[in-house]
Amino acid sequence: MFNKREHLSKLKDLETISNQIGAGQDFVQGGGGNTSIKLNEELMAVKASGFLLSDLSTDQAYAIVHHQDLVKFLAENSAASDKDYNEAASAATLTEARASMETGLHAVLGQVVIHCHSAYANVINCSTKAQDLVRELFPEACFIAYRAPGYQLSHLISEQAKGAKVLFLQNHGLVISADDATEALELHAKVNRQIKDHFALKDFPEAKLQYEGGALRSESEFLSKQLRKHADDLSYEFFSRVLFPDQRVYLQNNIAFSNKLENKINIDLKSYTVRYKTNEREALAIEETLVALFYIMQQIQANDLELNYISADDSQHIDGMDSEKHRKKVIGQ
Numbered sequence: 001m002f003n004k005r006e007h008l009s010k011l012k013d014l015e016t017i018s019n020q021i022g023a024g025q026d027f028v029q030g031g032g033g034n035t036s037i038k039l040n041e042e043l044m045a046v047k048a049s050g051f052l053l054s055d056l057s058t059d060q061a062y063a064i065v066h067h068q069d070l071v072k073f074l075a076e077n078s079a080a081s082d083k084d085y086n087e088a089a090s091a092a093t094l095t096e097a098r099a100s101m102e103t104g105l106h107a108v109l110g111q112v113v114i115h116c117h118s119a120y121a122n123v124i125n126c127s128t129k130a131q132d133l134v135r136e137l138f139p140e141a142c143f144i145a146y147r148a149p150g151y152q153l154s155h156l157i158s159e160q161a162k163g164a165k166v167l168f169l170q171n172h173g174l175v176i177s178a179d180d181a182t183e184a185l186e187l188h189a190k191v192n193r194q195i196k197d198h199f200a201l202k203d204f205p206e207a208k209l210q211y212e213g214g215a216l217r218s219e220s221e222f223l224s225k226q227l228r229k230h231a232d233d234l235s236y237e238f239f240s241r242v243l244f245p246d247q248r249v250y251l252q253n254n255i256a257f258s259n260k261l262e263n264k265i266n267i268d269l270k271s272y273t274v275r276y277k278t279n280e281r282e283a284l285a286i287e288e289t290l291v292a293l294f295y296i297m298q299q300i301q302a303n304d305l306e307l308n309y310i311s312a313d314d315s316q317h318i319d320g321m322d323s324e325k326h327r328k329k330v331i332g333q
């Protein structure tokens with residue numbers, strides 16, 4: 001049984017970390033990232049799928065899950081399907097809100113867990129030297145090779161990362177596991193600061209939109225400049241080379257190279273302007289993803305590192321994932 005009043009202070013902690021991480025476009029873009037807190041030996045509150053971290057409060061945007069059930073499922077099933085995992089996750093969920101697809105990794109880690117898509121950590125994670133860089137800069141951290149979000153990633157973490165406090169997820173993001181909310185936020189800030197300092201990374205450029213004749217247009221000067229810089233390369237193929245899963249989720253099949261509104265994302269190659277044909281929430285999610293993509297590419301190249309793309313098979317796998325479709329649908333409403 002879940003009685004909210006018994007757990008208010010921990011739910012408040014979850015709200016605090018979620019809103020704080022969710023406020024930074026450098027840490028989460030669109031609906032990315034998720035957080036959790038163990039309420040007791042049995043129950044865990046975890047961000048619900050389809051919500052933004054900034055939506056989370058003690059009243060909404062989280063699911064309550066029997067975390068031990070998921071730990072057991074992952075320990076007993078080394079070759080399950082996404083479907084089995086999703087079913088196990090829904091069976092373990094007490095609330096109507098659907099738990100984040102990353103619930104499994106939250107279940108197997110510490111009391112408070114932050115998973116974000118830090119653009120700084122992804123400068124490491126999306127480079128060909130990711131594993132060496134993690135070993136050199138964060139010897140205590142755990143490097144997790146690329147796996148599809150959901151079952152595969154949760155399962156690998158359940159095997160390799162028990163007890164780890166900092167996890168770098170190749171071509172994906174960062175996970176912080178801590179004993180309480182304060183420690184989690186401090187460790188998150190420390191790791192990101194250390195990466196920024198080491199690589200002399202520029203501040204993350206703000207993604208922003210403006211209404212123009214009823215449609216939404218990108219206001220990001222950075223994005224416009226990057227499009228101009230890559231003018232000779234820009235093609236469907238350019239955007240299909242995937243550095244991180246959300247790139248695939250938000251960009252694949254949604255781009256038109258056009259000065260009209262022919263698709264969700266319309267890139268005008270004459271003025272290097274991006275116009276969106278969708279609601280403001282989804283347009284901002286896409287804009288943040290585009291800015292993150294170009295920022296990560298730019299900073300990797302500025303550090304004489306090379307880009308490491310996920311394989312074509314792994315990219316296609318993301319297209320078929322029900323949990324990603326669900327997330328996109330809720331964000332798109």
Ligand SMILES: [Zn+2]
Pocket residue numbers: 032033115116117149172173
């Ligand atoms: Zn993620």
